[in-house]
Amino acid sequence: MVGKRQSRKAKTGEAKSSDQDFLTGKLLIAMPNMNDPRFEKSVILLVSHDRDHAMGVVINKPLADIELGDLLEQLSIDPRQGASGDPVFYGGPVQTDR
Structure with a gap:
Protein backbone atom coordinates (compact mmCIF):
# COMPACT_ATOMS: atom_id res chain seq x y z
CA MET A 1 0.00 0.00 0.00
CA VAL A 2 1.37 3.39 -0.98
CA GLY A 3 1.25 6.13 1.65
CA LYS A 4 -0.39 9.50 1.04
CA ARG A 5 1.66 12.03 -0.87
CA GLN A 6 2.90 14.97 1.17
CA SER A 7 2.41 18.47 -0.09
CA ARG A 8 5.49 20.41 -1.20
CA LYS A 9 5.09 22.67 1.86
CA ALA A 10 5.00 19.70 4.24
CA LYS A 11 8.11 18.19 2.61
CA THR A 12 10.11 21.40 2.90
CA GLY A 13 8.92 22.27 6.39
CA GLU A 14 6.92 25.25 5.15
CA ALA A 15 3.61 23.93 6.41
CA LYS A 16 2.04 26.38 8.80
CA SER A 17 0.49 25.44 12.08
CA SER A 18 -2.45 27.46 13.30
CA ASP A 19 -0.13 29.35 15.69
CA GLN A 20 1.85 30.66 12.72
CA ASP A 21 -1.19 32.15 11.00
CA PHE A 22 -1.17 35.27 13.17
CA LEU A 23 -0.24 38.70 11.85
CA THR A 24 2.58 39.90 14.12
CA GLY A 25 4.89 42.12 12.07
CA LYS A 26 2.34 42.68 9.30
CA LEU A 27 0.68 45.93 8.23
CA LEU A 28 -3.07 46.51 8.22
CA ILE A 29 -4.27 49.16 5.78
CA ALA A 30 -7.75 50.59 6.28
CA MET A 31 -10.24 50.00 3.51
CA PRO A 32 -11.33 53.18 1.68
CA ASN A 33 -14.87 52.93 3.07
CA MET A 34 -13.75 52.61 6.73
CA ASN A 35 -15.99 54.97 8.71
CA ASP A 36 -14.54 54.47 12.19
CA PRO A 37 -12.49 57.64 12.90
CA ARG A 38 -10.00 55.61 14.96
CA PHE A 39 -9.05 53.60 11.89
CA GLU A 40 -10.05 55.75 8.92
CA LYS A 41 -7.08 56.08 6.51
CA SER A 42 -4.84 54.27 9.00
CA VAL A 43 -1.84 52.05 8.49
CA ILE A 44 -1.32 49.83 11.53
CA LEU A 45 1.76 47.77 12.33
CA LEU A 46 0.72 44.72 14.35
CA VAL A 47 3.39 44.40 17.03
CA SER A 48 1.72 41.47 18.76
CA HIS A 49 -1.04 39.13 17.58
CA ASP A 50 -2.10 35.74 18.85
CA ARG A 51 -5.22 33.78 19.65
CA ASP A 52 -6.06 35.96 22.67
CA HIS A 53 -5.10 39.50 21.70
CA ALA A 54 -3.80 41.89 19.10
CA MET A 55 -1.80 45.07 19.60
CA GLY A 56 -0.87 47.47 16.86
CA VAL A 57 0.58 50.92 16.36
CA VAL A 58 -0.89 53.46 13.95
CA ILE A 59 2.18 54.55 11.98
CA ASN A 60 0.76 57.25 9.73
Missing part, protein backbone atom coordinates in the same frame (compact mmCIF):
# COMPACT_ATOMS: atom_id res chain seq x y z
CA LYS A 61 -1.06 59.67 12.05
CA PRO A 62 1.33 61.93 13.95
CA LEU A 63 -0.27 64.23 16.51
CA ALA A 64 0.30 67.89 15.72
CA ASP A 65 -0.02 69.27 19.25
CA ILE A 66 2.58 67.21 21.18
CA GLU A 67 6.15 66.04 20.72
CA LEU A 68 7.83 63.06 22.37
CA GLY A 69 9.94 65.20 24.70
CA ASP A 70 6.81 66.92 26.05
CA LEU A 71 5.03 63.61 26.57
CA LEU A 72 7.98 62.05 28.38
CA GLU A 73 8.29 65.13 30.59
CA GLN A 74 4.59 64.86 31.52
CA LEU A 75 5.20 61.21 32.46
CA SER A 76 8.34 62.12 34.47
CA ILE A 77 10.52 60.06 32.14
CA ASP A 78 13.98 61.35 31.24
CA PRO A 79 14.03 61.53 27.42
CA ARG A 80 17.04 60.35 25.46
CA GLN A 81 19.14 63.06 23.87
CA GLY A 82 17.51 64.36 20.70
CA ALA A 83 14.05 62.89 21.42
CA SER A 84 12.46 66.24 22.20
CA GLY A 85 11.33 66.93 18.63
CA ASP A 86 10.27 63.39 17.72
CA PRO A 87 6.61 63.00 16.78
CA VAL A 88 4.01 61.17 18.87
CA PHE A 89 1.50 59.14 16.88
CA TYR A 90 -2.23 58.62 17.38
CA GLY A 91 -3.13 55.45 19.19
CA GLY A 92 -4.62 53.91 22.27
CA PRO A 93 -6.54 50.87 23.34
CA VAL A 94 -9.56 49.90 21.29
CA GLN A 95 -10.93 47.73 24.09
CA THR A 96 -10.19 49.64 27.27
CA ASP A 97 -11.37 46.78 29.49
CA ARG A 98 -8.34 44.63 28.54
Whole structure:
Protein backbone atom coordinates (compact mmCIF):
# COMPACT_ATOMS: atom_id res chain seq x y z
CA MET A 1 0.00 0.00 0.00
CA VAL A 2 1.37 3.39 -0.98
CA GLY A 3 1.25 6.13 1.65
CA LYS A 4 -0.39 9.50 1.04
CA ARG A 5 1.66 12.03 -0.87
CA GLN A 6 2.90 14.97 1.17
CA SER A 7 2.41 18.47 -0.09
CA ARG A 8 5.49 20.41 -1.20
CA LYS A 9 5.09 22.67 1.86
CA ALA A 10 5.00 19.70 4.24
CA LYS A 11 8.11 18.19 2.61
CA THR A 12 10.11 21.40 2.90
CA GLY A 13 8.92 22.27 6.39
CA GLU A 14 6.92 25.25 5.15
CA ALA A 15 3.61 23.93 6.41
CA LYS A 16 2.04 26.38 8.80
CA SER A 17 0.49 25.44 12.08
CA SER A 18 -2.45 27.46 13.30
CA ASP A 19 -0.13 29.35 15.69
CA GLN A 20 1.85 30.66 12.72
CA ASP A 21 -1.19 32.15 11.00
CA PHE A 22 -1.17 35.27 13.17
CA LEU A 23 -0.24 38.70 11.85
CA THR A 24 2.58 39.90 14.12
CA GLY A 25 4.89 42.12 12.07
CA LYS A 26 2.34 42.68 9.30
CA LEU A 27 0.68 45.93 8.23
CA LEU A 28 -3.07 46.51 8.22
CA ILE A 29 -4.27 49.16 5.78
CA ALA A 30 -7.75 50.59 6.28
CA MET A 31 -10.24 50.00 3.51
CA PRO A 32 -11.33 53.18 1.68
CA ASN A 33 -14.87 52.93 3.07
CA MET A 34 -13.75 52.61 6.73
CA ASN A 35 -15.99 54.97 8.71
CA ASP A 36 -14.54 54.47 12.19
CA PRO A 37 -12.49 57.64 12.90
CA ARG A 38 -10.00 55.61 14.96
CA PHE A 39 -9.05 53.60 11.89
CA GLU A 40 -10.05 55.75 8.92
CA LYS A 41 -7.08 56.08 6.51
CA SER A 42 -4.84 54.27 9.00
CA VAL A 43 -1.84 52.05 8.49
CA ILE A 44 -1.32 49.83 11.53
CA LEU A 45 1.76 47.77 12.33
CA LEU A 46 0.72 44.72 14.35
CA VAL A 47 3.39 44.40 17.03
CA SER A 48 1.72 41.47 18.76
CA HIS A 49 -1.04 39.13 17.58
CA ASP A 50 -2.10 35.74 18.85
CA ARG A 51 -5.22 33.78 19.65
CA ASP A 52 -6.06 35.96 22.67
CA HIS A 53 -5.10 39.50 21.70
CA ALA A 54 -3.80 41.89 19.10
CA MET A 55 -1.80 45.07 19.60
CA GLY A 56 -0.87 47.47 16.86
CA VAL A 57 0.58 50.92 16.36
CA VAL A 58 -0.89 53.46 13.95
CA ILE A 59 2.18 54.55 11.98
CA ASN A 60 0.76 57.25 9.73
CA LYS A 61 -1.06 59.67 12.05
CA PRO A 62 1.33 61.93 13.95
CA LEU A 63 -0.27 64.23 16.51
CA ALA A 64 0.30 67.89 15.72
CA ASP A 65 -0.02 69.27 19.25
CA ILE A 66 2.58 67.21 21.18
CA GLU A 67 6.15 66.04 20.72
CA LEU A 68 7.83 63.06 22.37
CA GLY A 69 9.94 65.20 24.70
CA ASP A 70 6.81 66.92 26.05
CA LEU A 71 5.03 63.61 26.57
CA LEU A 72 7.98 62.05 28.38
CA GLU A 73 8.29 65.13 30.59
CA GLN A 74 4.59 64.86 31.52
CA LEU A 75 5.20 61.21 32.46
CA SER A 76 8.34 62.12 34.47
CA ILE A 77 10.52 60.06 32.14
CA ASP A 78 13.98 61.35 31.24
CA PRO A 79 14.03 61.53 27.42
CA ARG A 80 17.04 60.35 25.46
CA GLN A 81 19.14 63.06 23.87
CA GLY A 82 17.51 64.36 20.70
CA ALA A 83 14.05 62.89 21.42
CA SER A 84 12.46 66.24 22.20
CA GLY A 85 11.33 66.93 18.63
CA ASP A 86 10.27 63.39 17.72
CA PRO A 87 6.61 63.00 16.78
CA VAL A 88 4.01 61.17 18.87
CA PHE A 89 1.50 59.14 16.88
CA TYR A 90 -2.23 58.62 17.38
CA GLY A 91 -3.13 55.45 19.19
CA GLY A 92 -4.62 53.91 22.27
CA PRO A 93 -6.54 50.87 23.34
CA VAL A 94 -9.56 49.90 21.29
CA GLN A 95 -10.93 47.73 24.09
CA THR A 96 -10.19 49.64 27.27
CA ASP A 97 -11.37 46.78 29.49
CA ARG A 98 -8.34 44.63 28.54
